[in-house]
Amino acid sequence: MSFKIAIIGAGSVGFTKKLFTDILCVPEFRDIEFALTDISEHNLGMIRAILDRIVEANNLPTRVTATTDRRKALEGARYVISCVRVGGLEAYADDIRIPLKYGIDQCVGDTICAGGILYGQRNIPVILDFCKDIRAVAESGAKFLNYANPMAMNTWAAIEYGKVDTVGLCHGVQHGAAQIAEVLGAKSSKELDYVCSGINHQTWFIELRLNGRPIGKDELVAAFEAHPVYSKQEKLRIDVLKRFGVYSTESNGHLSEYLPWYRKRPDEITRWIDMSDWIHGETxxxxxxxxxxxxxxETEYPQFLEAASKPIDPAKRSNEHASHILEALETNRVYRGHFNVRNNGVIANLPQDAIIESPGFVDRFGINMAAGITLPEACAATCMSSINVQRMSVHAAIAGDIDLLKLAVLHDPLVxxxxxxEEVWQMVDEMVVAQAAWLPQYADAVPAAKERLSKSRVKTREWAGAARRSVRSIEELRAEKAALKQAG
Structure with a gap:
């Protein structure tokens, strides 16, 4: 079996390596081609060397190419995987820094809220360029697998405006299910059956069964509150579970910024987060x-390259969806997962045009979603708040409409x-000006935004946030890893 997979943003080295080794765990996929593309020749060189080392160590016929010419990489590709971060860490820093001046404290800022919305504005023009190239030079009917955030906005743009067969993929459901299985005392996540549905990063475990036995709210709350770790790390998620009656897939930090209740007062933020790891709510x-x-x-690259010489172990294949989807499509071995697609009636009480994340099955006929799901009313209401923001954000990005962009940010729950x-209007002007290099659709709006900023009387402040930590040095990271190794 031979076909071509193109990976855009392949310079995301760790994730690309994971996808590569996962896919090569499928015996039929040994003779395929991977075409890597990225805007960074440096990153491409590093990941190409790692993947070549894996191929050599495992004596595989797999072919790997790397180029900064995206269109060339996409030629003849049957599958295109995107894991890009448009603007890199430079733009991302502004997604966090500028909203803090207006009192908006984000942990992640990659889905909605001020940071996630501007992230989408940077991504969507590029996503549409990807789609144009896919339509022009990829294999007819090529499937676009989007891993890049903001998931719903990117997938929405690719489907509605890019006109490419697209599915959005995330691992939040798998992680949430593993937590639930653990607190309930299961030996493996395989003992847990569940229906999890909603929108990306706001997906809800609306039905749970452990070895066939239904699990209700009270039992789940008690299990989480009794857990020695999650009771401290997931305080906000547990509070939402108590009030909504169902558990959310997303981490404490993620969920905190999608809701209007937990990060709006600086003195309240620390009550709901945990600083043992960034994902639990750190600013x-x-x-x-x-x-x-x-x-x-960058510093430890030689060690990463050396580790690539180890044999691929199929037992360590990850639960990322991509390899399993490709295996199902190509071999007809059925796979069940949770996928981001256009709703089209799958969830009865969410809009038809929304990008939802819900259960589906994959076989040679494609991705087949399980329809007829109705979310609990509180879950649907929470999702609707985000969907309205996502829709306006996508439309603003397509039209380059800064007024609609401001309305999208204004309607964000936490903002x-x-x-x-007045603060929102100025904040958006400031973010658009700061990120103008990655926002070509707003080029005509930037001069007026600069003029407004020069005359603005809205007060801001330089604020690090309620729970900020400094970036650690390589020496500090080495010391931490050594301590963990010694302790473990």
Whole structure:
């Protein structure tokens, strides 16, 4: 069996390596071609060397190419995987820094809220360029697998405007299910059956069975509150579970910024988060983590390259959806997962045009979603708040409409809980000006935004946030890893 997979943003080295080794765990896929593309020749060179080492160590006929010419990489590809971060860490830093001046404290800022919305504005023009190239030079009917955030906005743009067969993929459901299985005392996540549905990063475990036995709210709350770790790390998620009656897939830090209740007062934020790891709610936590990870990889690259010489172990295949989807499509071995697609009636009480994340099955006939799901009313209401923001954000990005962009940000749940309309208008102007290099659709709006900023009387402040940590040095990271190794 031979076909071509193109990976856009392949310079995301760790994730690309994971996808590559996962896919090569499928015996029929040994003779395929991977075409890597990225705007960074440096990153491409590093990941190409790692993948070549894996191929050599495992004596595989797999072919790997790397080029900064995206169109060339996409030629003849049957599958195109995107894991891009448009603007890199430079733009991402502004997604966190500028909203803080207006009192908006984000942990991640990659889905909605001020940071996620501007992230989408940077991504969508590029996503549409990808789709144009896919239609022009990829294999007819090529499937686009989007891993890049903001998941719903990117997938929405690719489907509605890019006119490419697209599915969005995330691992939040798998992680949430593993937590639930653990607190309930299961030996494996395989003992847990569940229906999880909603929108990306706001997906809800609306039905749970452990070895066939239904699990209700009270039992699940008690199990989480009794857990020695999650009772401290997931305080906000447990509070939502108590009030909504169902558990959310997303981490404490992620969920905190999608809701209007937990991060609106600086003195309240620390009550709901945990600082043992960034993902539990630290201000700008993912930015710090991403910066440290990049620095660590650059410094420790020889060790990563050496590790690539080890044999591929199919037992260590990850639960990322991509390899399993490709296996099902190509071999007809059925796979069940949770996928981001256009709703089209799958979830009865969410809009038809929304990008939902819900259960489906994959076989040679494609991705087949399980329809007829109705979310609990509170879950649907929470999702609707985000969907309205996502829709406006996508439309603003397509039209380059800065007024609609401001309305999208204004309607964001956390932004609306913290900021006045005047503050939102100025904040968006400031973010668009700061990120103009990655926002070509707003080129005509930038001069007027600069003029408004020069005359603005809205007060801001330089604020690090309620729970900020500094980026650690390589020496500090080494010391931490050594301590963990010694303790474990």
């Amino acid at each position: 700008g936590g993912y930015l710090r983590y991403s910066t440290e990870t990049r620095n660590w990889f 609306g809980a913290v900021s006045t309309p």
